[in-house]
Amino acid sequence: MSALPKIYRGNSTPLPDAELAALIDAYPKPSRLSEYSYGTAGFRYEASLLPCAFVRMGIFTALRSASLGGEEVGAMITASHNAERDNGMKLADSHGGMLDADWEEHAVSLANAPDSKHVLALMRTLANRVGTTAPDGKFPPMVVHIGRDTRSHSTPLAELVIRSARAMGATVIDHGTVTTPMLHHFVMHANGHMLPMCIPQRCNEGGYYEIVAMSYAALLRTGGTIVGVGGGCRRLPSASTLVIDGACGIGAIKVDEFRRIFARLSDEGCTVGLPSLRVVNFPGDGPLNVDCGAEFVQKQQSPPKFYGDSASGASRQYVTSFDGDADRVVFHYEDGGGEFHLLDGDKIAVLVSSFIQDELRCIDPDGTAVKCGVVQTAYANGSSTLYLKNVVKTNVVIAKTGVKFVHAAAHHHFDVGVYFEANGHGTVLFGPKFYDFIASAEARLRGTPRHDRANIALRRLRVLPALVNQSVGDAMSDMMLVDAILFLRGWDLSTWASLYSDMPSKQAKIKVADRTVITTNDNETAATAPVALQIALQAAMDAMATQENAKDGPKPRCFVRPSGTEDAVRVYAEANTQKGADSLASEAMILIHKLCGGVGAPPQPLITNRL
Numbered sequence: 001m002s003a004l005p006k007i008y009r010g011n012s013t014p015l016p017d018a019e020l021a022a023l024i025d026a027y028p029k030p031s032r033l034s035e036y037s038y039g040t041a042g043f044r045y046e047a048s049l050l051p052c053a054f055v056r057m058g059i060f061t062a063l064r065s066a067s068l069g070g071e072e073v074g075a076m077i078t079a080s081h082n083a084e085r086d087n088g089m090k091l092a093d094s095h096g097g098m099l100d101a102d103w104e105e106h107a108v109s110l111a112n113a114p115d116s117k118h119v120l121a122l123m124r125t126l127a128n129r130v131g132t133t134a135p136d137g138k139f140p141p142m143v144v145h146i147g148r149d150t151r152s153h154s155t156p157l158a159e160l161v162i163r164s165a166r167a168m169g170a171t172v173i174d175h176g177t178v179t180t181p182m183l184h185h186f187v188m189h190a191n192g193h194m195l196p197m198c199i200p201q202r203c204n205e206g207g208y209y210e211i212v213a214m215s216y217a218a219l220l221r222t223g224g225t226i227v228g229v230g231g232g233c234r235r236l237p238s239a240s241t242l243v244i245d246g247a248c249g250i251g252a253i254k255v256d257e258f259r260r261i262f263a264r265l266s267d268e269g270c271t272v273g274l275p276s277l278r279v280v281n282f283p284g285d286g287p288l289n290v291d292c293g294a295e296f297v298q299k300q301q302s303p304p305k306f307y308g309d310s311a312s313g314a315s316r317q318y319v320t321s322f323d324g325d326a327d328r329v330v331f332h333y334e335d336g337g338g339e340f341h342l343l344d345g346d347k348i349a350v351l352v353s354s355f356i357q358d359e360l361r362c363i364d365p366d367g368t369a370v371k372c373g374v375v376q377t378a379y380a381n382g383s384s385t386l387y388l389k390n391v392v393k394t395n396v397v398i399a400k401t402g403v404k405f406v407h408a409a410a411h412h413h414f415d416v417g418v419y420f421e422a423n424g425h426g427t428v429l430f431g432p433k434f435y436d437f438i439a440s441a442e443a444r445l446r447g448t449p450r451h452d453r454a455n456i457a458l459r460r461l462r463v464l465p466a467l468v469n470q471s472v473g474d475a476m477s478d479m480m481l482v483d484a485i486l487f488l489r490g491w492d493l494s495t496w497a498s499l500y501s502d503m504p505s506k507q508a509k510i511k512v513a514d515r516t517v518i519t520t521n522d523n524e525t526a527a528t529a530p531v532a533l534q535i536a537l538q539a540a541m542d543a544m545a546t547q548e549n550a551k552d553g554p555k556p557r558c559f560v561r562p563s564g565t566e567d568a569v570r571v572y573a574e575a576n577t578q579k580g581a582d583s584l585a586s587e588a589m590i591l592i593h594k595l596c597g598g599v600g601a602p603p604q605p606l607i608t609n610r611l
């Protein structure tokens with residue numbers, strides 16, 4: 001059952017300096033760390049390094065809320081796909097998305113201030129700059145939402161953030177264990193962003209489930225009114241039971257709620273197309289993110305371990321894997337011959353963008369009313385980019401790795417912006433022109449028969465912004481979006497997979513003494529330092545192109561970049577053969593080890609078994 005958040009009301013008055021200082025100094029900077037840095041998705045370190053930063057982030061989030069005149073903000077305690085030993089914090093700004101880039105540096109300065117004296121001085125400067133200090137020492141109202149994942153240290157770390165935010169006089173809304181996208185959703189709705197669909201009861205777990213389940217059911221129901229269109233709208237036996245691998249994390253617990261909701265929907269007579277759900281890999285079934293979950297499945301390109309579950313071959317035809325905080329989702333299946341097939345974020349981008357474009361065209365055949373497009377990163381498989389451009393015929397933009405970059409690009413470039421990182425993190429953003437389009441279509445189509453194709457398209461499009469999380473990528477809502485599209489198209493995973501074939505690829509990571517010695521160009525497709533590294537990588541790519549001598553399709557590609565969430569350098573390679581991709585990635589690993597201060601013995605060649 002969904003729990004209500006615990007609310008600690010604040011009085012907007014910080015504790016006296018001496019008490020704040022005592023709290024800050026009780027958690028000094030760890031001697032093992034020279035500086036905290038703000039990575040791809042916020043602070044992320046081995047958990048024992050974090051108390052100092054987290055006490056200060058309680059203060060920071062309160063200040064951020066004050067700077068926005070009391071708009072509510074959020075802090076999610078999670079290290080997502082990382083191992084259990086790590087933890088971290090993702091900060092949600094008042095619109096529900098990632099923290100404003102200008103404020104990242106304030107967060108970093110506060111985290112790295114040598115002691116309480118400096119923290120308090122910085123806090124005062126910041127408060128003055130944003131005009132928040134009143135003569136009586138009172139701040140404007142401050143509201144901070146807190147969520148946490150299932151890691152053993154997430155609760156004590158969350159308590160530290162709560163303590164220091166309360167010490168600032170902020171109201172703290174503690175949502176307990178939730179997924180990252182749920183926390184972002186609460187913050188977005190609490191501030192009334194996403195109007196006209198925002199109503200207050202959606203700011204808690206029950207409200208979240210309701211909005212996702214109801215809009216999903218509404219989308220499925222549009223399949224019930226089709227008369228002789230396209231032969232779709234059926235649930236193939238191979239897509240009737242959806243197995244959900246929860247990565248032994250929070251997503252398993254939360255998605256399991258939908259089984260109860262689906263049962264209720266069925267009781268209420270809403271049975272069109274609901275699949276049965278089977279959740280595996282709950283917390284405690286196995287170690288978090290180990291040999292299971294979206295990160296493992298996508299990076300290793302192999303099926304997850306089904307801890308404590310002897311799922312038969314038949315039930316592995318329709319499987320989805322979440323990551324540790326359920327903001328990523330990938331799909332996969334085993335075919336009749338036992339071969340594994342992955343449908344990653346690129347495949348989701350293709351499925352979703354072509355569905356939306358098809359529906360838009362039913363109302364606006366010229367396709368000029370709203371600008372649609374897809375944002376990918378350098379990790380997108382070359383075949384997916386070609387397919388999007390040549391077959392879906394949509395706009396494609398390549399942005400830097402990380403949700404904060406792809407989200408901003410989707411928002412900036414498109415009225416309907418689909419973004420998915422290859423690892424399955426993504427969503428669809430709907431801008432004002434989309435809502436105008438829906439409003440004018442509603443006026444125009446009023447009174448048309450429900451089975452009229454344009455009328456159906458309108459009802460499908462209208463429900464999407466409620467189903468698809470508008471603040472960040474969301475494994476649960478993305479899973480339902482994909483499932484609904486498959487149902488409406490009458491497809492299973494193999495039909496979807498057959499749209500195009502991925503170029504064989506290889507991903508790996510390698511430890512170096514200091515990964516910041518590697519810098520990259522803007523979209524991370526090439527290293528700008530060390531210069532010798534990029535020259536050698538280019539030579540390796542050219543040699544592979546000559547060796548493979550493929551006539552058409554994308555050319556072999558390899559790039560490297562320092563991870564923003566792990567202490568490692570990431571390597572990506574793709575080629576026309578798996579052997580070629582493995583060989584390029586191996587060469588890159590050896591080059592990094594040699595030119596960038598590799599730790600330990602030189603890496604061994606990478607060999608993918610499924611050749």
Ligand SMILES: CC(=O)N[C@H]1[C@@H](OP(=O)(O)O)O[C@H](CO)[C@@H](O)[C@@H]1O
Nearest residue numbers: 040041402403421423563564565566
């Ligand atoms: C190759 C890869 O999957 N990188 C991931 C990973 O970032 P890195 O900076 O590569 O560690 O974690 C980010 C947060 O979840 C996610 O946005 C990003 O796509």
Ligand SMILES: [Mg+2]
Nearest residue numbers: 080323325327
């Ligand atoms: Mg995640």
